[in-house]
Amino acid sequence: MIARFKDLCMDAVGARALAGFWARILNGEVIDTGDGDARVDAHPGGAGPESIWVNQVPEPRTGKTRVHLDLRLADADPSALLAAGARLVGEPDAEVDWWVLADPDGNQFCAFPPGEDKRPGVFELVVDSTDPAAQAAWWAGVVGGQVGGGGEDYAYLTGAAGFPWESWIFDPVPERKRVKNRVHWDVDLTGPDATALIAAGATLLREPDDRAAWWVLADPEGNEFCAFPPRHTQ
Template sequence: MTTTRPVEAAAPPPANGAASRFVGVTLDAVDIESVGSFWAAALRGRLVETAPDRWRVQTSRRPDATEMIWINAVDRPRAGKTRVHIDVRLGDDSPGALLRAGAQVLRSPGIDPWYVLADPEGNAFCAYPSTPDRPAGMFELVVDSRDAHAQAYWWASLLDGRVEEEGAAAAVTGTAAIPWDYLVFEPVPEPKRDRNRMRWHIELTHIDTDRLVAAGAVLLGESGTAEERVWELADPEGNEFYAHPAGRFTTPAADPLTRRPSSTF
């Protein structure tokens, strides 16, 4: 069933478009070259070093493309469940190319017709068989949620999207503010306990951080100059994300809470 409804606490949607738009995701890694090389191969992109301990997987030839992954160096190895992951569509029905690039199979297709794989540092993700009308590569971002419907409507209000409900799960779609088909919220019983290894970046096109906080976000920190300000926030269920001023997005700053002491945060 597909429905839409306003989020009670969220800021009202602007009259001239989405309040924000996605501009990439960050993935923490101990071995950034290994993880970056894997995701470049998995997404048929290229790996670019943008700063010490910071790499970018660019999945489009367009310089302004937003379906990019930033690989951020951290000292702490991965622990706990993967609560934010991307889903990819395979180039064929086999994950052989991903396995050769360093993936491991966590679950083969069964009742659910897709693979669950893990990258070289154990970050789980789903890999779907190819379809004639869909290109290979990333097609959705998936977030574990206690209340998937509430999360979807909250983000839909910021991204000018509509919500598709499927049982207890929900997804944001129908908006140019995300570079993929869906932003999916998957119901899970357990609350979030640890910092997410994968976080996303948004550009604030028609909203400021005060309105985000009024809508239910929590401000965790900020850094940068007036021209390149970066805010770190958490959504109503604690998922960390970065916000950048409209028109000023360049390279996302390093994660303020996991970066080494040389950080500018």
């Protein structure tokens, strides 16, 4: 195992506003980090494995983000999410039983009906992939866990180190990644640097400097992620 899943990050032109939205729908708490960014703690009281960091960026959204969250609803429909500021993109039909919504910055996410003995909230992280089986296998090599599915269908990863939700899904799409993702994840390295990640096939995009103590890399399909040295606090 090269790393542990750390947390999820979202870019936004209005970080505090977007953090407020996600805090409302996750019953979380907004933490002002003091540098223009914000953090949402899904369990108020401290940063944990379900924290979402919202990073202030100057550039507006262009193109589709290939990373999204799946949420399980507490109620029979997403009325509460719409009232909190979500926008309806798609409704259930003969093929799917979930709603597609977008947050105030345009990040799409899926809302599923309540499940028996299942708690409401985030339960899956979904990444668009041209080769889901290869992506799931690569990330299993980085953060551990068990790979399922594959073939021409979606693949999934469960039991990854530090991963806070039920499943990490790699969903098949025909198009390759073209623009920077506005949603990405961070990992904590088990070694002192990113050498093992690069040897495993990650692409180095930026090394630590006097502004940031972490590496920025991309996985084999170009999804950006940040790798932090052990015991680093963002």
